[in-house]
Every structure is written in C-alpha cells, then in structure tokens.
C-alpha cells in the first residue's frame with residue numbers, strides 16, 4: 001500500500017506549513033492540574049504523538065472563561081497566569097516537530113455548576129441535547145460580549161505562548177452550536193435563532209474579535225458539527241451557510257467533527273457525497289479541511305484524502321497506538337493496535353493516568 005500521500009507537507013497561504021496530513025484530534029483528558037494548567041503527564045502525552053510523526057496536534061478543549069468550565073480537570077486558557085502552562089505545552093509540541101493548535105472552548109449548557117461555581121450560562125434556559133445538564137440560565141447581552149471577548153483574549157494568550165494556531169470549538173453541542181441551533185436558542189433578541197443574521201451572530205462576532213486580537217497572519221481553525229441528528233436540528237446545508245459567512249472573516253481551516261467519517265443521518269447532500277465532503281466541496285479550494293471519525297487504519301486515512309479532504313484527524317486511534325505514524329511510514333501495518341480487550345491492556349496505554357477511567361467507557365463499554 002502506498003501511504004506516501006499521508007506524509008506530504010501542506011502549505012496553506014502564507015501562514016501555515018504542516019509537515020504532513022496527520023492531525024491529532026482534540027481530546028479532553030480530565031488530567032489537567034486543579035488550577036487549570038496542563039499537567040506534565042498531559043504535555044508529554046501530546047509531545048509523544050508529535051515525536052512519532054503527527055503533523056498537527058490539537059490540544060484538549062480549554063475553557064476561555066470560568067463560566068465555560070465543563071469537565072473535571074479541564075485545562076483553562078482564561079487568564080494570563082496560565083501563560084507558563086500554555087507555553088510549556090506549545091514548546092513541547094513544537095520542539096517535537098509538529099504544529100500546535102490550542103482548542104478554545106466554552107461548554108455553555110454542558111457546564112457543571114460545581115466546576116464553574118454557578119448555574120450554567122447558555123443562550124436560553126434549555127437543557128442540552130443529551131439531557132445531561134443542569135437547567136442553564138439565559139445569558140445577558142453583557143455576558144455574551146464578555147464571552148466573545150474571552151475567546152479573543154484566550155487566542156491572544158495562545159499566540160503569545162507560542163502555539164502555531166488556535167481552534168475555535170464550534171462543534172459537539174457546546175456554546176457556538178447552542179447559539180446556532182434553534183433547539184437550544186429560543187432568544188428573541190439580536191442573538192436569537194429565528195433570523196439568519198442573528199443566528200450566526202455569536203460565531204461571526206467571535207471570529208471577528210479573535211482575528212482582530214491575533215492579527216492577519218495567525219492560523220484559526222473552526223470546528224463544526226456538520227449536522228444535528230434530531231429531526232428539528234440543523235442540516236449540513238445550514239452548516240455550509242454558516243461557514244460561508246465566517247470563513248471570509250478570517251477562518252483558515254475548517255475541521256468537520258464527526259464520530260464516523262463519511263456517515264451522516266439526513267441524506268440531503270448531493271449524490272455520492274456526505275457531510276464532510278459536502279463541506280469540502282463548498283469551501284474555497286485553497287482552504288484546508290480536516291476530516292475525522294473512526295479512522296484506525298491507513299486505508300481509512302487514505303479514503304479521507306481520496307475525497308479531496310486535505311487533513312485526516314485521529315482521536316481514539318492515537319490513544320490506542322502512539323506510534324501510528326511511525327508504523328505506517330515503516331510499512332509495519334500489522335503491528336498497529338486498533339483496540340484493547342482488557343483492563344490490563346487499557347492500563348498499558350501511553351496516556352495520562354487520570355484519562356484511563358475516562359476512556360474506559362469508549363474502549364471497554366461492556367465492563
């Protein structure tokens with residue numbers, strides 16, 4: 001099998017050159033320090049994947065404001081005192097030969113009050129899609145601007161800390177998506193979801209504020225869920241329309257978040273297409289798109305490139321096998337680990353200790 005296409009460098013405009021097409025997907029570790037800094041174990045786990053040959057490492061989602069703190073031991077980028085933590089992480093990844101992107105996040109209605117210290121903030125007082133949240137309270141106009149500003153300030157911190165770029169976490173039902181989705185956004189003001197220009201306002205204001213903060217030549221990735229599975233959710237057509245508005249404001253990469261690459265629920269895309277491909281085809285050809293979801297083998301990774309998608313992200317596979325790029329480059333495909341069967345094998349994974357119980361539910365669901 002010829003896998004050389006996975007190892008071709010990618011140049012995007014004047015701002016970004018990546019050594020190859022492989023991306024480590026952002027994954028929350030629940031292994032940060034209690035004060036919101038990266039732990040040493042987390043940093044070495046990320047650098048380990050960079051050393052093995054991943055071209056772009058996305059950090060776990062980091063909260064940009066304390067009201068957005070959604071996961072136990074989540075890392076933060078919400079204050080200047082975290083500069084040391086951020087720069088240690090960026091430096092370790094960059095020195096290992098990869099580009100580093102800080103993923104910036106606000107959990108909105110998925111926030112836990114015991115982590116943020118107060119009732120969750122959200123566009124409207126509506127439970128999250130998963131039904132797992134506490135009832136949030138509607139954000140005031142002042143609070144919305146505060147969070148817009150927090151994303152911008154966090155991006156500035158990432159840049160000063162030495163990250164190659166940032167990713168705005170617009171996917172997976174968190175705050176950006178809560179503003180965009182009519183299910184979670186019941187507002188009737190200019191941030192509401194009835195009128196199109198209001199529905200996209202949160203995303204457009206954040207992108208504008210971030211671009212102003214970091215300047216013209218700093219890479220910004222936007223992660224989006226291409227559709228919502230619920231019948232009253234948004235479609236890939238809506239997602240494309242949103243992207244067509246924010247990309248010209250300064251987005252350099254679009255990262256299409258899916259659990260299983262090439263699969264969607266609505267079937268309203270063109271013949272032979274699927275959500276990620278539809279977004280790829282609709283975006284400017286010079287702007288790279290990242291595809292993700294269930295990629296375990298080099299064949300699956302090549303299939304993403306076959307669709308014209310420039311970059312392939314892997315999450316769970318890089319937890320299972322930190323040496324994936326090396327093994328693929330050396331052609332030792334049969335040595336790639338694509339699952340764990342027992343708790344002992346799980347304990348042997350090269351991941352932060354606190355992450356093991358958290359990922360057990362993905363790898364050993366029946367236990």
Ligand SMILES: Cc1cc2nc3c(=O)[nH]c(=O)nc-3n(C[C@H](O)[C@H](O)[C@H](O)COP(=O)(O)O)c2cc1C
Pocket residue numbers: 025026027028029059060061103169171172223257258259260292293294295313314315316317358359362
């Ligand atoms: C343990 C775990 C943590 C995750 N945390 C994040 C996160 O912090 N930010 C994010 O955008 N996606 C997160 N995801 C989703 C992944 O980035 C990815 O899209 C998903 O796992 C599908 O890709 P995969 O099959 O290669 O793992 C997480 C997934 C897992 C398994």
